[in-house]
Amino acid sequence: MEFDYEKLVSATDGFSPSRLIGKGSHGYVYEGLLHEEHNRVVAIKTPSLSLSRSSQPSSPLITKTEQMKKLEDEIKIMSSLPYNPHVLTFLGHAEKRLMVVEYMPNGSLHQLLHVSSSATPPRPTWLKRIEIALKIARAVHFLHEQGILHRDIKSDNILFDSSWEPKLADFGLAVDLVAEKKAPTAPAGTIGYLDPSYTSPEKLSAKTDVYSYGVVLLEIVSCRKAIDVSRSPASIVDWAVPLIEEGKIGEICGGGGGGGSGVFVETNLRLLRMAARCVSSDVESRPSSGEIAAEMVACLTEPVRRSLPLWISFFRGVVKLKRRKKRLRERMTWPGQTCRVR
Incomplete structure (x- = not known):
């Protein structure tokens, strides 16, 4: 228009x-x-x-x-x-x-995770964080299917609408792969999210975006900034990957929201293993955006699946109680007289 x-x-x-x-x-x-x-x-x-x-x-x-x-x-x-x-x-x-x-009236993911004030809502629940990760993975996959590379995926560029739905924004550095092959541009991005392997125009690929997404995923799980000079190491990748390799998952998951509860243990492990693959120095071993989206769906449904047996047991208990009351009513009901069982 x-x-x-x-x-x-x-x-x-x-x-x-x-x-x-x-x-x-x-x-x-x-x-x-x-x-x-x-x-x-x-x-x-x-x-x-x-x-x-x-x-x-x-x-x-x-x-x-x-x-x-x-x-x-x-x-x-x-x-x-x-x-x-x-x-x-x-x-x-x-x-x-x-x-x-x-x-987009509700600010950015960066503000939601890292800026604490009376005007900022509390950090999202664990399931909501996984949902955000899934929707951004779908956004990246959508762009890659269109032949577009974003080149600046970061928490500041993930914005929330009036319904708190996350959307990938700021296409100022985005490139069309077809046009990029004809007229290559210099590497660009944001420090902390920028793929270290992207050192020259010919090394640009969909895996460049995958690396940046992996950094965002680590942010979502840990609530730690991509670069935090007050910590050592300052890079979230340098800090998190060794912990993932050592199996110290609990030291990474942060920010409350129920992420430390037992039902999320398997989910956390899958999330962090996926994040580690995304930021791998071996570019070829990184997953595709489609694979990431599929894994995020699995991570989102895993806690629900694990908690389902508890709900089934509760439901069965309610059904048995109703049947027991019904049989009791039938036994205590005489011609011309009723007895209510509460």
């Missing part, structure tokens, strides 16, 4: 700082109010008004022209994608200078 540029400027009060809600890899995101669409709230992305750096601290400054080109590329990729419930919905653009996407 093509939006009128001036109406989008008006929707953000002229890109007022009070409307700024986030910063992407190459632009700013503002909350916009579309009066002509019944005051619909949307998110509007524009190139930043000053020079900026990419996601890598060591990268050179990005000029305004380069930011415009990146935004155009992002619009091209997002507009080519069919709707997917686990990917941020593209709504349109204005002269390829502004991009309009759905508004």
Whole structure:
């Protein structure tokens, strides 16, 4: 959909700082109010008004022209994608200078896991965390099926809508594999999530995204940041993988939510083994995004399956009690007289 540029400027009060809600890899995101669409709230992305750096601290400054080109590329990729419930919905653009996407009012996964305040809800339950991991795995698999690599999968780019449904966002570094082969781009990403094996354009593959997803999965399980300079080792991968190899699963699972209970032990083991495979230094041994999604489904259903016998036993007990009461009523009921058994 093509939006009128001036109406989008008006929707953000002229890109007022009070409307700024986030910063992407190459632009700013503002909350916009579309009066002509019944005051619909949307998110509007524009190139930043000053020079900026990419996601890598060591990268050179990005000029305004380069930011415009990146935004155009992002619009091209997002507009080519069919709707997917686990990917941020593209709504349109204005002269390829502004991009309009759905508004996500409940912040990011990074905030949910790592930012504690009165305005932030408690960390999600263990099953909810697995559900989030599954939905993002499906988002990654969807992109790979479309021939798109995200290149910047991280907890900051996983946003929640009004129903607390997670969606993968910020396609500022995303590339189309077909176009990438014709005109390769330099490696890019965020330190802590960036695949160490991705050192040159020709080494880019779907397994690059898989590595980043593995880091997010470790974040979800441990509630530890991808990079935490106050700890040693600072990298979540360097910290978690040795513990997984030593079988010290309990030292990784954190943040409460019931993850330490007995019914989740097998699930935790499967989750962490999958995460370790995702961040393996052996790129070929990493799972595909489809395999990850299938394993997340298994992890989500495992606790339910394990607890099912308890519910079956409870249900059978209730049925037996009702039958016993019914037989007792029949024995104690005489012609012209009834006796109620409570």
